[in-house]
Amino acid sequence: xxxxxxxxxxxxxxxxxxxxxxxxxxxxxxxxxxxxxxxxxxxxxxxxxxxxxxxxxxxxxxxxxxxxxxxxxxxxxxxxxxxxxxxxxxxxxxxxxxxxxxxxxxxxxxxxxxxxxxxxxxxxxxxxxxxxxxxxxxxxxxxxxxxxxxxxxxxxxxxxxxxxxxxxxxxxxxxxxxxxxxxxxxxxxxxxxxxxxxxxxxxxxxxxxxxxxxxxxxxxxxxxxxxxxxxxxxxxxxxxxxxxxxxxxxxxxxxxxxxxxxxxxxxxxxxxxxxxxxxxxxxxxxxxxxxxxxxxxxxxxxx
Amino acid sequence: xxxxxxxxxxxxxxxxxxxxxxxxxxxxxxxxxxxxxxxxxxxxxxxxxxxxxxxxxxxxxxxxxxxxxxxxxxxxx
Amino acid sequence: xxxxxxxxxxxxxxxxxxxxxxxxxxxxxxxxxxxxxxxxxxxxxxxxxxxxxxxxxxxxxxxxxxxxxxxxxxxxxxxxxxxxxxxxxxxxxxxxxxxxxxxxxxxxxxxxxxxxxxxxxxxxxxxxxxxxxxxxxxxxxxxxxxxxxxxxxxxxxxxxxxxxxxxxxxxxxxxxxxxxxxxxxxxxxxxxxxxxxxxxxxxxxxxxxxxxxxxxxxxxxxxxxxxxxxxxxxxxxxxxxxxxxxxxxxxxxxxxxxxxxxxxxxxxxxxxxxxxxxxxxxxxxxxxxxxxxxxxxxxxxxxxxxxxxxxxxxxxxxxxxxxxxxxxxxxxxxxxxxxxxxxxxxxxxxxxxxxxxxxxxxxxxxxxxxxxxxxxxxxxxxxxxxxxxxxxxxxxxxxxxxxxxx
Numbered sequence: 145x146x147x148x149x150x151x152x153x154x155x156x157x158x159x160x161x162x163x164x165x166x167x168x169x170x171x172x173x174x175x176x177x178x179x180x181x182x183x184x185x186x187x188x189x190x191x192x193x194x195x196x197x198x199x200x201x202x203x204x205x206x207x208x209x210x211x212x213x214x215x216x217x218x219x220x221x222x223x224x225x226x227x228x229x230x231x232x233x234x235x236x237x238x239x240x241x242x243x244x245x246x247x248x249x250x251x252x253x254x255x256x257x258x259x260x261x262x263x264x265x266x267x268x269x270x271x272x273x274x275x276x277x278x279x280x281x282x283x284x285x286x287x288x289x290x291x292x293x294x295x296x297x298x299x300x301x302x303x304x305x306x307x308x309x310x311x312x313x314x315x316x317x318x319x320x321x322x323x324x325x326x327x328x329x330x331x332x333x334x335x336x337x338x339x340x341x342x343x344x345x346x347x348x349x350x351x352x353x354x355x356x357x358x359x360x361x362x363x364x365x366x367x368x369x370x371x372x373x374x375x376x377x378x379x380x381x382x383x384x385x386x387x388x389x390x391x392x393x394x395x396x397x398x399x400x401x402x403x404x405x406x407x408x409x410x411x412x413x414x415x416x417x418x419x420x421x422x423x424x425x426x427x428x429x430x431x432x433x434x435x436x437x438x439x440x441x442x443x444x445x446x447x
Numbered sequence: 448x449x450x451x452x453x454x455x456x457x458x459x460x461x462x463x464x465x466x467x468x469x470x471x472x473x474x475x476x477x478x479x480x481x482x483x484x485x486x487x488x489x490x491x492x493x494x495x496x497x498x499x500x501x502x503x504x505x506x507x508x509x510x511x512x513x514x515x516x517x518x519x520x521x522x523x524x
Numbered sequence: 525x526x527x528x529x530x531x532x533x534x535x536x537x538x539x540x541x542x543x544x545x546x547x548x549x550x551x552x553x554x555x556x557x558x559x560x561x562x563x564x565x566x567x568x569x570x571x572x573x574x575x576x577x578x579x580x581x582x583x584x585x586x587x588x589x590x591x592x593x594x595x596x597x598x599x600x601x602x603x604x605x606x607x608x609x610x611x612x613x614x615x616x617x618x619x620x621x622x623x624x625x626x627x628x629x630x631x632x633x634x635x636x637x638x639x640x641x642x643x644x645x646x647x648x649x650x651x652x653x654x655x656x657x658x659x660x661x662x663x664x665x666x667x668x669x670x671x672x673x674x675x676x677x678x679x680x681x682x683x684x685x686x687x688x689x690x691x692x693x694x695x696x697x698x699x700x701x702x703x704x705x706x707x708x709x710x711x712x713x714x715x716x717x718x719x720x721x722x723x724x725x726x727x728x729x730x731x732x733x734x735x736x737x738x739x740x741x742x743x744x745x746x747x748x749x750x751x752x753x754x755x756x757x758x759x760x761x762x763x764x765x766x767x768x769x770x771x772x773x774x775x776x777x778x779x780x781x782x783x784x785x786x787x788x789x790x791x792x793x794x795x796x797x798x799x800x801x802x803x804x805x806x807x808x809x810x811x812x813x814x815x816x817x818x819x820x821x822x823x824x825x826x827x828x829x830x831x832x833x834x835x836x837x838x839x840x841x842x843x844x845x846x847x848x849x850x851x852x853x854x855x856x857x858x859x860x861x862x863x864x865x866x867x868x869x870x871x872x873x874x875x876x877x878x879x880x881x882x883x884x885x886x887x888x889x890x891x892x893x894x895x896x897x898x899x900x901x902x903x904x905x906x907x908x909x910x911x912x913x914x915x916x917x918x919x920x921x922x923x924x925x926x927x928x929x930x
Contacts, residue, residue: 221555228551237619307667307668308667309615402552406548406551409551410548463789487827488796489794490740490790492827494592495575496892496923496925498621499579499605503581506876508845509811509845510843511786512734514807
């Protein structure tokens, strides 16, 4: 039974995706790819905030009606998880803050304090009622699970592949990875972390055998206003983008953890903290991490 | 001899089923299962000791089994 | 692996988890509730390692007042067991077992009437015998299914046994229940020593086919319960070729039925006791067969850790059985039926054994020592014994074991 590497590239959740696995037949590999694409599609249709026909859109609708909406098992755990992150980040990570992100994406000039204050008055997880089963929120509030679903999908697809018997390979959903296991000879996968300032050059190479790998960075999506770059990561407490436009500001953080979901959350929270606080947070977590500052200096190591 | 197959052993079959009806109430979170994973909670913690026990007791008593698939035979007397 | 053990075994024993901050572990724990997440942390095959166990078994001699004639010194056995478990990759595991035993001593032959009850006649010669046994098994995992197949062979100068088994386990979606089905077959051949001189059968066969079903259920975070049932059919030459029966003054070979159907019900409980952080273990077995033997066996042990490195395990076992109609220590006149045996192991009796084991644990090894005293007596039976059984045995068993993980 010889294992061969099979690779499938596809597009889902608005980003380039890849599933690479070692299988002993092309047929088995095709079945795996179908499984992966189907699951990615299912989660996108369910939770995408870009689609007005997504399940999440109707769930939000029902949640703002009297009595609220009852969440299914999968959504319930995602909401519990989002709540943990909200508490963990002291309110900086908040899945109700879509209007804030939209505001900063659209402007040409810095929004006025009134504009920000107006939005802050209408959003916030503290305004949501969630008891583990029923979600109830004021009308007009929306849920943006974008920061969780892609990482969750990588873990979920990896879990399905593992259940189907695959042990060597990885799932890559736009830079959120879950590695099922190293190459059959035991050697790890090599992932290049992109250099923010030199588009096609790799900044560093990570060797990883199994587990989740996720990165948070703002070099690709920032807003430039009056010559200053504003991160697309908004701190839900202040309503402002995180302060990263200085030498010590972090432009990207990569984290590994047993699951991609946790790796992604930790990377995002580190980016929200910025600076020395981020470093302390990452070191304290016990996970392996790497960060790139605006100046180009690299800290941390993932082996 | 008076021997009837297990499915007619009503009282014991009922007890067996009742034991598992109770279990429908269990709700144990994945992160709460650490205790069950400890070796002292295992059904068979020491396979060699367990095999030796089976061997000794089967050789000296009339009853046998109940500990897993048959293994080994000897002319023990 | 039992329910709950898959995901948490990895999480609990993965040393990396200990380095993660409490907050991270809590996030991981929450995310584990998502469907399919547990599979990602599952390390499913049993731990790899090598084990060795030495056992010294010594039966008490027949008391003088119960001995008719013959050598009262009973069996003394030394046994060496070896076991190796190796995992090929995440889905396949191999197990190899080897056992070497040396036995000597005289054994009960038959009983005769005496002034105060039956007296035991022992075989004169002390036999020194060697037995070797080897078996190999393979375990295969796929998703929620786990398969196990094994074959084995045991050989001594008058007995050869060949056996094989196959079982499959299915873990439920919530990981709280494992259902297991198994089947096994064995085929043995006995070629008694000194057959012609003693008029024993020269060679005879027996075989056995057995099926079992068990369900293991997590009842709470501290408790696991397993219930099982098994049916076995033995056929062929089931008598002991060395055993005789005294019938009205004549001594002839015993004659058991050539078929035996056996049923066992078992229940096993493992319960974690929070205060002392100990595990309470209870195993119960009910046995019945078509020879009319019925037996209850209860084995209770308490596994108490002391500090990080020691564990002390006291345990007690009680066994009670009732005899078939064709058993008696001797028969004054021809028995009614066509079967007869005076093998004390078929008698009505109860047995109590007390054990104490201690284990010393290192990171990759452990050392264990144990002692047991077993005593059987008619007065310990649950059913009313009709006869005294002078051959009932009591013994000491001492053992030491070493385990290496790699």
